[in-house]
Amino acid sequence: MSQSGVYARRSAVYLLDQVLGEGRLLPELIGAGALEQLQPEDRARAQRLATETLRGLERADRILQKHLKKNPPMTVRNVLRVATVELCSGGAAHGVVNDAVELVSRNKGTASMKGLVNAVLRKVAATGPEEWKKLRVPHLPKWLRKPLVQAYGPEAVAAMEAAHFAGAPLDLTAKGDRGALHRSLGGDFLPTGTVRLESAGQVSTLPGFKRGSWWVQDAAASLPVQVLAPKEGEKILDLCAAPGGKTLQIAASGAEVTSVDDSELRMARVYENLKRTGLKSECIVGDVMEQTGEWDAILLDAPCSATGTIRRHPDLPHAKDGSEFGALIELQAVMLDHALSLLKPGGRLVFCTCSLLPDEGECQVEDVLERHEGLTVDRDALNLDGIDPAWITEEGGLRLRPDYWADKGGMDGFYMACLRKG
Structure with missing residues (x-):
């Protein structure tokens, strides 16, 4: 034995x-x-x-x-x-x-x-x-399946469940030359710039890991920073930053990034990733609501139900029951209002959640537009390589689902929108 x-x-x-x-x-x-x-x-x-x-x-x-x-x-x-x-x-x-x-x-x-x-x-x-x-592809529990069917219909939810059951390949974001990363590791070069490996083995033993040439980041999770489009010299605030993939993207652009997360344990992952890649960010362990200053751009990856990540985290629907949704939705709205108060006039904020629930995405943006006069959605920010126009929602955000790119291995469920302050 x-x-x-x-x-x-x-x-x-x-x-x-x-x-x-x-x-x-x-x-x-x-x-x-x-x-x-x-x-x-x-x-x-x-x-x-x-x-x-x-x-x-x-x-x-x-x-x-x-x-x-x-x-x-x-x-x-x-x-x-x-x-x-x-x-x-x-x-x-x-x-x-x-x-x-x-x-x-x-x-x-x-x-x-x-x-x-x-x-x-x-x-x-x-x-x-x-x-x-x-046997059928396993269904999501009723507490989650019901609102998703209401939002997307039974056929779309069945396709999502198939993506969840299939699991997720390994997605990598390059620090520099994406083509060089693809040539080094092989795999597939996704339309949005991510390199995808179907079977990677031990991540830390892959070429380029120790040199910090890349980091693990689902293709969908790499898009909010592409929507933000950070520029060299800009002062950018990354809120709820851990484990740091988006911070690394912003830092690699040449922008001056400050990363905030309220968990010392999670922030340790950000430090670790910054050290490995040789990138720089000011890191703050603290409450989003206590941050001050004026910023050229802000990324708010708000706390959410994480229902978009089930293909990688199948424990989530079994460990949760949806009872925390109301509190999370309220927290997102409060954080969003505070983050907007930190933007310079003319500045931009990308709000995103790794959630499949419209209440944590589309509805939040519709509501914040009503609360803030002069605030607009920048639809042009979504003009990115690999983005299907059908993924752009009525209010001007980008809705991603696990069943998208099914022939390529899917993607995490995500929502993001770029807001401009008048």
């Missing part, structure tokens, strides 16, 4: 227990050191197993329910889920089943269920892979 496999699977089950039982998010758990005790390869494997299980949770449960008279305790159920996803994805039955039985046996509270686990997984190994292929 591979002890390495047991350790990775045990950690994957722990992550699932925390997400499904405690409502915690995977980045929070991993950032808090949940996988620190593992070797790098086991750490990556545990995270992959947890992510793939969350992505295929509905399918796993449908297969398991045929073999269970009642649901076992959560940890045992999560052992079964991880093993089912592995078995249905081509995992070797002997190793998967034996490790699952071992995990249950190690805990006095669940040791009596090792026979059940063994029997169920032997059946799954025999019939599960074929059943898996016939």
Whole structure:
């Protein structure tokens, strides 16, 4: 039996227990050191197993329910889920089943269920892979699916769910020559300038990482700074800046950027990325509402539901229930009003959220235009390479969805608009 496999699977089950039982998010758990005790390869494997299980949770449960008279305790159920996803994805039955039985046996509270686990997984190994292929693409939970269907219709939501289930490739933004990055790493050169790799392996071992020639950033997340169009010498404020991809883009333009985030832990990622790439920004750990001064341009990547990132973060719909939406929408409006007060006359502000919900995007811009006389939407800022005019919304913002570029691997859901102060 591979002890390495047991350790990775045990950690994957722990992550699932925390997400499904405690409502915690995977980045929070991993950032808090949940996988620190593992070797790098086991750490990556545990995270992959947890992510793939969350992505295929509905399918796993449908297969398991045929073999269970009642649901076992959560940890045992999560052992079964991880093993089912592995078995249905081509995992070797002997190793998967034996490790699952071992995990249950190690805990006095669940040791009596090792026979059940063994029997169920032997059946799954025999019939599960074929059943898996016939099951529908997993649906989003009702609390999220309902408002998305209202906004986009059932066909569009089904296409988004397919993108979520497929997962996300690795997108990279170049510090300098995008063509050189593409030539160095291969992959696809997306219309908006991002280099996309389908299978990258360990990111830190890729050519150019240590030299700081590029950083990881979804294609959709790279667009707000392109819309902002920073210029050399401009004073630009990046609000809610962590983990720093947009700060790096602004700094690479030659603008003088100040980055603000209220989390010291998240801001540490910004410092780390700036050091690796050799770019410069003044970094402030503080409250957005306490910032002062006059700025040529501002980027506000406001706190939001993050519902646009599910293809990379399948834990989100399982850890959340939508109860925080109202408070987030109010916070976005307050932050937006304050950020506008910091703009010089004639200055521009890009408001963006990685959300699929119109209340966190289109509706916010419609409302802020009513609250501020002389404020306009700069539609010309959206004239960028790779932007489909159909993505531009009625009020003049840019709506991106996971099902866009489906033939290229999709993109995160995002909304952005460029506002001009009169």
